[in-house]
Amino acid sequence: MTALLSIHDLTVTYRRDGSEVAALKQLSLDIATGECFAVIGESGSGKSTLALAVAGLLPASARIDGRIDWFLQSPPSSGATEHRPLKSAAKPSHSPLGGRDIGFVFQDPSASLDPVMAVGEQVAEVAHTHLGLTWSQSYAKAKTLLERVRLPDPDAALHAYPHQLSGGQKQRVAIAAAIAAGPKLLIADEATSALDTIVQAEIVALIRQLVAEDGMTLLFVSHDIALAAELAERIAVFRHGELVEFGATAQIVATPRHAYTRALLDAHLGLDAEPLLQQAGASR
Numbered sequence: 001m002t003a004l005l006s007i008h009d010l011t012v013t014y015r016r017d018g019s020e021v022a023a024l025k026q027l028s029l030d031i032a033t034g035e036c037f038a039v040i041g042e043s044g045s046g047k048s049t050l051a052l053a054v055a056g057l058l059p060a061s062a063r064i065d066g067r068i069d070w071f072l073q074s075p076p077s078s079g080a081t082e083h084r085p086l087k088s089a090a091k092p093s094h095s096p097l098g099g100r101d102i103g104f105v106f107q108d109p110s111a112s113l114d115p116v117m118a119v120g121e122q123v124a125e126v127a128h129t130h131l132g133l134t135w136s137q138s139y140a141k142a143k144t145l146l147e148r149v150r151l152p153d154p155d156a157a158l159h160a161y162p163h164q165l166s167g168g169q170k171q172r173v174a175i176a177a178a179i180a181a182g183p184k185l186l187i188a189d190e191a192t193s194a195l196d197t198i199v200q201a202e203i204v205a206l207i208r209q210l211v212a213e214d215g216m217t218l219l220f221v222s223h224d225i226a227l228a229a230e231l232a233e234r235i236a237v238f239r240h241g242e243l244v245e246f247g248a249t250a251q252i253v254a255t256p257r258h259a260y261t262r263a264l265l266d267a268h269l270g271l272d273a274e275p276l277l278q279q280a281g282a283s284r
């Protein structure tokens, strides 16, 4: 496996009300190119902090120690062919990756979509900005992307505003925008948590398909171990900012080593029931 990124001794500390919270403590792990990698854990375990650190989106108030090394090849818009270990000093406020190499899907699509801009323009803008396409090419790409995320009427959706779409449809638009520049890495941070179970399973299936079609690497962040197990080849289990268990999904689910992982599994009735994605199979 070739690493896409390698995290070494990453510690992230937030300052709040005069005290400090260590959200991640000396975390080290690699994410391989092309893999679907899930980070799970209960609320406050540091999952979002990791996702934001990888994307270079941590607030300036966060103190960051350690580093994240990137191994990117041929950035899509530059045409450069050299292999460049892109060393980030984990100083994410000026990430060298911009919005081009990483697509980010947040929990709440309303927060990432502009309420007063037609959704077609929002998707087209990503292609225009990062791929250097003309506006007419960017709109054509936006329409293709809205088809790929299976919005019911892509032509109408190009001109729709976010408030005219359902929560699931907004999340589809947010995914279209996130992949519009052809990122190497797609980060989905609780991207389905605000949706009902069936829509959630549809969005997971969509993410899985897009990641496979475009050869992206996926970092899937979730509190839901069953959902993560549906998608990921490897799972990292976080607790209190520390990596407590890490391994192949089948091993984590079948023979968890850590009591905390067992507790997460026990707490999830869905694992003994029909898998979520099979329940929604008809609508995939």
Ligand SMILES: Nc1ncnc2c1ncn2[C@@H]1O[C@H](COP(=O)(O)OP(=O)(O)OP(=O)(O)O)[C@@H](O)[C@H]1O
Pocket (backbone or CB within 6 Å): 014, 015, 016, 021, 022, 023, 041, 042, 043, 044, 045, 046, 047, 048, 049, 050, 059, 223
């Ligand atoms: N901007 C911030 N300022 C201060 N503290 C923060 C900030 N963001 C997160 N924290 C704290 O850092 C810790 C880890 O939070 P983080 O959001 O990474 O966890 P999480 O596992 O993603 O949880 P959740 O699923 O609830 O988002 C928590 O104690 C949280 O309160």
